[in-house]
Amino acid sequence: MANNKNIINIGGGIEIYPDKMVGKFSRPNAIAYEASNSKTGAKAFALIVPNKNIPRLSAIKKYSAIKNASLIALEYATIIEWVDGKQYFAFVYGYPTTDKIIPDYNQDFSFSLRSDKLIKPIIEPGLKVLEDFENKGITHGNVSLDNMFFTGDRLLIGECLSSAASSSIPVLFETISKSLCHPMGRGNGTIKDDLYSFGVSIAILLRGYNLLKNRSDDDIIQEKMAKGTYSALIGKERLPGKVSEFLRGVLNDHVEQRWDLEDAINWLDGKQRSNRKSVLTFKAARPYIYNDNKISYLNVLSHEFSKDMKLANLEVKKDKFLSWVDRSFQDNKVYKKIEKAHSESRDLKTNIVNTDVLTSKTLMAMDQNAPLRYKNIASFPHALGNLMAYLLMDKQDIRPFSEILGHYLFNFWLDIKDEPNVETTILTRGIDKARGEITRTGFGSGFERVIYMLSYDCACISPKFEDYFVSNAGDLLLTLEKMASRGDLDKRILDNHMIAYLIVREPKLMTKFLKLLGSSDDGNYFLGLVELFSKLQIVYKTGPLPNLQLIMIDSISPITDKIHSVELHKRISKSIKKLDNNGIMLDILSIIDDSKMIQVDETEFSKAQRLYANLEYNKQVIGNRLKGKNSIGKVTGKQVSMLISFLFSIFIIMGYFVMNFVVEK
Amino acid sequence: MAKKEKKNKDSKKKKVKFSTMLFIASLVFLSIVLLPATVVLVIMMGPTFVALITDKDPAKTNTVTVGSMNIAGTIPSFVQLWQEGPVLITAEKIVTDPTNLLMAYGAAAVGWFIHLNVTPIVSAIIIKKFEIRMKKIEKQQEVLIKRWGKDVSGIRS
Numbered sequence: 139m140a141n142n143k144n145i146i147n148i149g150g151g152i153e154i155y156p157d158k159m160v161g162k163f164s165r166p167n168a169i170a171y172e173a174s175n176s177k178t179g180a181k182a183f184a185l186i187v188p189n190k191n192i193p194r195l196s197a198i199k200k201y202s203a204i205k206n207a208s209l210i211a212l213e214y215a216t217i218i219e220w221v222d223g224k225q226y227f228a229f230v231y232g233y234p235t236t237d238k239i240i241p242d243y244n245q246d247f248s249f250s251l252r253s254d255k256l257i258k259p260i261i262e263p264g265l266k267v268l269e270d271f272e273n274k275g276i277t278h279g280n281v282s283l284d285n286m287f288f289t290g291d292r293l294l295i296g297e298c299l300s301s302a303a304s305s306s307i308p309v310l311f312e313t314i315s316k317s318l319c320h321p322m323g324r325g326n327g328t329i330k331d332d333l334y335s336f337g338v339s340i341a342i343l344l345r346g347y348n349l350l351k352n353r354s355d356d357d358i359i360q361e362k363m364a365k366g367t368y369s370a371l372i373g374k375e376r377l378p379g380k381v382s383e384f385l386r387g388v389l390n391d392h393v394e395q396r397w398d399l400e401d402a403i404n405w406l407d408g409k410q411r412s413n414r415k416s417v418l419t420f421k422a423a424r425p426y427i428y429n430d431n432k433i434s435y436l437n438v439l440s441h442e443f444s445k446d447m448k449l450a451n452l453e454v455k456k457d458k459f460l461s462w463v464d465r466s467f468q469d470n471k472v473y474k475k476i477e478k479a480h481s482e483s484r485d486l487k488t489n490i491v492n493t494d495v496l497t498s499k500t501l502m503a504m505d506q507n508a509p510l511r512y513k514n515i516a517s518f519p520h521a522l523g524n525l526m527a528y529l530l531m532d533k534q535d536i537r538p539f540s541e542i543l544g545h546y547l548f549n550f551w552l553d554i555k556d557e558p559n560v561e562t563t564i565l566t567r568g569i570d571k572a573r574g575e576i577t578r579t580g581f582g583s584g585f586e587r588v589i590y591m592l593s594y595d596c597a598c599i600s601p602k603f604e605d606y607f608v609s610n611a612g613d614l615l616l617t618l619e620k621m622a623s624r625g626d627l628d629k630r631i632l633d634n635h636m637i638a639y640l641i642v643r644e645p646k647l648m649t650k651f652l653k654l655l656g657s658s659d660d661g662n663y664f665l666g667l668v669e670l671f672s673k674l675q676i677v678y679k680t681g682p683l684p685n686l687q688l689i690m691i692d693s694i695s696p697i698t699d700k701i702h703s704v705e706l707h708k709r710i711s712k713s714i715k716k717l718d719n720n721g722i723m724l725d726i727l728s729i730i731d732d733s734k735m736i737q738v739d740e741t742e743f744s745k746a747q748r749l750y751a752n753l754e755y756n757k758q759v760i761g762n763r764l765k766g767k768n769s770i771g772k773v774t775g776k777q778v779s780m781l782i783s784f785l786f787s788i789f790i791i792m793g794y795f796v797m798n799f800v801v802e803k
Numbered sequence: 804m805a806k807k808e809k810k811n812k813d814s815k816k817k818k819v820k821f822s823t824m825l826f827i828a829s830l831v832f833l834s835i836v837l838l839p840a841t842v843v844l845v846i847m848m849g850p851t852f853v854a855l856i857t858d859k860d861p862a863k864t865n866t867v868t869v870g871s872m873n874i875a876g877t878i879p880s881f882v883q884l885w886q887e888g889p890v891l892i893t894a895e896k897i898v899t900d901p902t903n904l905l906m907a908y909g910a911a912a913v914g915w916f917i918h919l920n921v922t923p924i925v926s927a928i929i930i931k932k933f934e935i936r937m938k939k940i941e942k943q944q945e946v947l948i949k950r951w952g953k954d955v956s957g958i959r960s
Contacts, residue, residue, distance in 0.1 A: 702951050746951050750944060754956070757940045760933050770933070771926030776864035779921040783868040783914050787875035790910070794878060 148218050151177035152230050154184045156221045162238055163231075165285070167191045168300040173230050175213065181233035182213055185300045186226050190531045192302045192322070192524050193227050195595045195609050200274040201299055208263035209270070210234060210287075210297050217607045224605040225617070227597075229299050239288040239343070243310075244351045249343050253378040256344060257406070261384065263293040264336050265402050272329045272399050279303025279326060281335035282311040283342060302524045302595065303327060309355040310348075311335040314367070314391055315507040316518075317359050318441060323509060323517025323525040329399050330388075334367075337388035341371040344381060349373050356445075363438045367391055380405075387411070393507060422466035428453065436463075436472060440504035443497070444511050451493040454500040475503035475554045482550060495545045502551050510551050513538045519548045520565050522572075523592025526585070531599055536585060543573040543588075568592060581656035582637035582648075590642035600635035602626075611644045612678025615671060615686070622685035629693065631667060640670075647673055660696035665731065672723040682721025690726055691717070697730045702743035706735070839894035843884055846898045847877040850911030869914035876910025879903065 146154040154173045160183050163170035168185040175182060187193045194201075202212050214230040240247040251259065264281075271278050278298045285296035300306075304324035309317045313334045316324045342348050349371055350358050361370045367389040377385065384405055387397035401411045425432035426439055429449075433439045443450035453459055464473045479499035483491050498512040509518045515538050517525045526539050542548065548569045552562060572588045589596055598608035606617045614636060621627050632640075637655065641648045647670075654666025668690060675683060691714055701707050713729045763770060834841040845852075854869040880903045887893045897903050947955050 702954060704950060704952050707952075743951055743955065746947050746955050747957065750947050750955050751957070753940045753944050753947075757937060757944075760937050760940070764930065764933055764937070767930060771929035772922060774929060775922030775925035776860065776862075776868070776918070778925045779918045780864045780867045780871075782921055783917045784871045786913075786917070787871035787910075790872075790875040791878050794875075794882075798882070 146218060146220070148184075148214065148216055148228060148230070150214050151175050152182065152184075152214050154186075154218070154228065154230070163234075163296075165280075165297075165300050166306040168229075172233075182230050183233050185229045185231070185297065186218070186220065187228070187300050189224070189226060189597075189604065189607055190528070191300070192305075192527060192593065192595050192597075193229070194279075194299045194301075194303060195227075195597070197276050197299060197303075200276050201297075204267075204270045204274060206263075206267050206270050208293050209267045209295050212297070212299070215299070217609065217613060225607045227607050227609065229297060231297055234287045234289075234294055236287045236289045236294065238284070239286040239293070239339075240283055243283040243342055243348050246347065249346060251343075252346070253344065254380055256340065256381065259291050260288070260293045260343070261340060261381075262406060264295060264340075265399070265406060267295050268329055268332050268336065269399055269403065271332065277303060277326050277329055278332045280307060281332050281339065282307050283339045284308065286339060302521070302528075304331070305524075307335060309358050310350055311338045313393075314359060314362050314437075315393070315505075315509065317355065317362075318444065318511070319509045319516045319518060319521070320525055322528040323515070323521045325518040325521030325524075330393065330396050333388040333397060333399065333402060337385055338367070338371060340381070341368070341385050341389065344377060344385075345372055345375060359441065360438070362391065363435065363441065420467045422462070424462075424466060426459070426462045426466075436467070437505040437508065440501045440508060443501055443504075444508075444516065447494070447497055447511070447513055450497045450501070454497050455491075455493070471556070472503060476500055478554070479503050479550070492545065494541070495547070498545075498547055499550050499554075502547075503554050506555050510542065510547055512542050512547055515539065515542065519551060519562075519569060522548075522569075523589055523594075523596060527589045527593050527596045527599055530585075530589065539588070540576050540585065543569065543576055546573075582634060582641045582652065584634065584638070586635045587638035587642060590639050598636060598639040600633050600639070602628075602633060602636075608639070610678070611640055611647075611674050612680055614640070615674045615678065615680050615683065619680075619683040619686045622683075622689045627689055630663070631689075644674075647677070661700050664690075664693060664696050668723060668727050668730065672727045675723045683723065684719045684721035687717070687721050687723060687726065688719055690723070691719075694726070694730070700736065701739055702746075703739050706739060837889070839884060839889045839891050840881070842891065842894040843880055843897055844877070847880055847903070847907040848873055850908060850914075854911075854915075865918050868918045869911050872914030872917070873907060873911040876907040879906060 144155065144157060146156060148154060152173055152175055154171055156171055158172035160170040160172055163183045163185070165185060168187045168191065170183045170185050173182040173184040174180065198212070198215050202215075211232040212229060213232060214228075216228060217225050218228045220226050240249060268278065268281075278295070280298035280301070280303070281295065285298075287294035287296065302322055302324075303326040304312065304316055305321040307321075307324075311334075312324070313327075313331055316327060316331060319325075350361060353361070358370075364370075368386055371389070372382075372385070376382075384397075384402065387401060387405065390396040397405070397411070404411050420436070422434045422436075425434045427433075428439060428442055431442065433442060443453060460473075460476065463476055464470070467473070479496060479502070480491070483493075483496035483499055485492060494513055498510070501508065501511050509516050510522075514535075515525070522539065522542070526536055529536050548566070552566065568591060572591050575583055575591065576585055576588045578584060578587075589599070597603075598614055600608075602621070603617060606620070608614045608617050618627065618631060632655065637648075641652070650673075651666045651670045654662045655670065657663050657666070671683070671686065671690070674680070694714065698707055698710055701710060710729055714726070717725050717729075848870075851866065851870040851873040855863070855866045858865040880897050883897055883903070884893055887896075944956070
C-alpha cells in the first residue's frame with residue numbers, strides 16, 4: 139500500500155482521495171471521500187468511520203451478497219491508515235450518479251412524483267431492497283430520506299454498515315419505542331422497523347412537506363404518541379386510497395398491528411393481507427397531572443417520567459399514582475405489573491425498596507414496548523453491548539450496566555410482556571452469562587468481557603488501540619506489530635481488554651493459553667504470549683512480524699532465566715540470534731518450548747545444587763579445622779610418636795637379648 | 804531410697820579405697836622384698852616418672868613414648884642385676900655405673916626426641932592433606948558454577 143497525502147491505496151485497486159470530501163454521501167457518524175477503482179476506472183466513495191463508532195462488521199458479508207440495483211453496492215471494506223497516521227475502518231461504495239432524493243427534509247422541497255405515481259419508482263424498489271435484507275437475515279437499520287437517492291426513474295437506498303443499526307437515523311424516521319433509546323441502544327430491530335422508517339420517508343415525500351420539520355426530538359416523540367405517527371406526518375391531508383393503506387399499515391404504532399414485509403409485498407401485488415389482532419390503547423378517564431401536564435396515556439406518562447428519573451423515583455412511590463393507575467384502566471393488567479414491580483424491587487436481605495430499580499420496572503410495566511430504562515441508560519437489551527462500548531469510549535460512567543444485570547432488569551423486561559418473544563432465548567442466555575461475568579475480577583473478565591460478549595460488532599477498544607482499529611484477532615496481532623515498530627508496546631503486551639476480546643472472539647484458541655497468560659510468573663506469561671502469537675500468525679496468515687518478534691526476543695529473559703545450564707543458555711541464545719529477525723513466531727516457540735529439555739535441566743540443576751551444598755558443608759568443616767592449625771594433628775602425632783617409640787624400644791630390647799644371649803651361645 | 808543410694812555410694816568409695824590400699828600395700832611389700840630391683844628401677848626410670856608428672860594428656864602418650872625407650876635403656880641394668888645377684892650392693896654398683904645411667908637416660912632422651920619431632924611432622928602432614936582436600940572441593944565448586952552459573956550456590960546472580 140503505497141500511500142501519499144493525496145491518494146491512499148487500500149487494495150483491490152481502490153484509491154481514496156483524502157482531500158476530496160463528498161458531503162452528500164457523508165453519514166452522521168462517517169465522512170465520505172471520493173475514491174476510484176484504478177482497475178475498472180469506476181468512480182466510488184469511501185466512508186471513513188471514526189473509531190468511536192461501531193460499524194456493522196458482522197453484516198458486511200451479507201450486505202455484499204445483496205445484488206440489487208436499488209441499493210448502493212459495497213465494493214470494499216477494510217482497515218486503512220489515514221493521513222493523520224491513525225487507523226480507521228473504511229467502506230467503499232459505488233458512486234451514485236445522482237443526488238439525494240430531497241436535499242433536506244427539514245426544509246421546503248418539491249418532489250415531482252405524487253400519490254400513486256410513487257409506487258413503481260420508489261416504493262417497489264424500496265420494498266425489494268428490504269426483502270433482500272430480510273432474506274439475508276439482517277435489517278437495514280438506516281432507512282431515512284437522508285440516505286435515499288433518486289435517479290429520476292428509480293430509488294437508490296444508501297448504505298447501512300458505517301454505524302450500528304439505527305444509531306444514525308433521525309428520531310423522525312424511528313419508531314416511537316426506538317426513539318426513546320439512546321441512539322446506540324436501539325439495536326438491530328426488525329424489518330418492521332425498516333418498513334416504518336421507509337413509510338415515514340414515503341409519507342413526507344407524498345405530503346410534499348414535513349409536518350414535523352425543525353421540531354425537537356422530544357416534540358416529535360410526543361406528537362407521534364399523542365396523534366399516532368400516521369396523523370402526525372400526514373395531518374388532515376387526504377391521500378389516495380392505495381398509498382394511504384400502505385402508510386397506515388407500515389406506520390402503525392402498535393408493533394403487533396404494523397405490517398410486516400409480507401403484508402407490504404402482498405399490498406404491492408394487490409393480494410389480500412393477513413388479519414391482525416387489533417390492539418386497544420387505553421386512555422384514562424381522568425388525566426394524571428405530572429409536572430403541570432395533564433397526561434391520559436400510560437406510554438406518554440412513562441416517557442415523561444423517563445426524562446427525569448430522580449423525580450420519577452419519588453412519583454412512582456406515591457399512592458396518588460398507584461390509585462390513578464388502578465382506577466383509570468379497566469384492564470387491571472398494568473396495575474398488577476406495577477404491583478409486581480414493587481414486590482420485585484426489594485432487596486432480599488434488607489427488604490428495603492431499591493428506588494432506581496422500582497422506577498425502571500414501573501416504566502417497563504407502563505409501556506411494555508419501551509426500552510429498558512435505568513438511571514441514565516435507555517436501551518433495548520440486545521443493544522446493551524454496543525451502548526456500553528460507546529459510553530466507555532466516550533469516557534462516560536458504565537456502572538449502571540452492572541446494576542441492570544445484577545438486578546435482573548432484563549428478565550423483568552421480558553416477564554411483563556403480554557406476548558413473550560421466543561427469539562430472545564439466545565439473548566437471555568447471553569445476558570445471564572454477562573451477569574456472572576461483569577463482577578468477576580479475573581484476567582480477561584469484568585465489564586471488558588461483557589462488552590464483547592454482548593456486542594458482536596465491537597472492535598477491540600483497548601485504550602492502547604485508540605489510534606488503531608482492531609476488528610479481529612489477526613488485526614490485533616498486526617496492530618501489535620505496528621505498535622512494536624513505533625516502540626509503543628508495554629512490558630505486559632496484552633491488557634485486560636485485549637485478553638477479553640480474544641477470549642470472546644477466539645474462545646477455542648484462548649482456553650489453551652489462558653492459564654499461562656494469567657500467570658503472575660513472567661516466564662509463563664511470556665511462553666503463553668509466544669504460543670498465542672504463533673497460533674494467531676498461522677490462523678490469520680498475517681505474514682512475518684519482525685518488530686513484534688524483536689520485542690519478544692528482547693523480553694525472552696524470563697524464559698531463558700529459567701534455564702540453569704550455562705551451556706544450554708548459550709545454545710538457546712545462539713539459536714535465537716540465528717533467527718535473524720525473520721518475523722516467524724513459531725521459530726521462537728520451537729526454541730524455547732521444549733518441556734523435556736527444561737525438565738531435564740531443572741532436575742540436573744537440583745542435583746547440582748545439592749552437590750554444591752554438600753561441598754560447601756565439607757569446606758566449612760575443613761575450614762573450621764584448619765582454623766586451629768596449632769592443635770591440628772597433635773593427638774595423632776603423639777599417637778604416632780608413641781607407636782614409633784614403642785616399636786623402636788621393642789626392637790632395641792630384642793636386639794640386646796639376641797646380641798647377649800643367642801650370639802654368645 | 805535416697806539414704807540407700809548414699810549407702811551404696813559410700814560402700815563403693817570404701818571399695819575403691821580398699822583396692823588402692825591393697826595395691827599400694829602390695830607394691831610396698833614387693834618393693835621391700837625386691838628392694839635391689841626397686842632401687843635400680845626407681846633410679847634408672849627417673850625420666851619416665853618426670854614424663855608421667857609433666858604429661859597432661861589423659862592418654863599419657865608422652866609417658867608411654869619416653870617410658871618405652873627408657874625401659875629399653877634400663878633392661879641391660881636389670882639383666883646385670885639378675886646375673887650378679889639381686890642384692891643391694893650389686894644394685895648400688897649398677898646405679899652408680901655411669902654407663903648404665905647413660906644408657907637408661909640416653910634412651911629416655913631418644914624417647915623425648917621422638918615425641919618432640921614426630922608430632923609436628925605428623926601435624927604438618929595432616930594440615931597439608933586438609934588443604935589439598937579444600938582445594939579439590941573449591942575446584943569442584945568452580946566446575947559446578949561454570950556449568951550452572953552462580954545460582955547453583957543458592958545466591959541469585
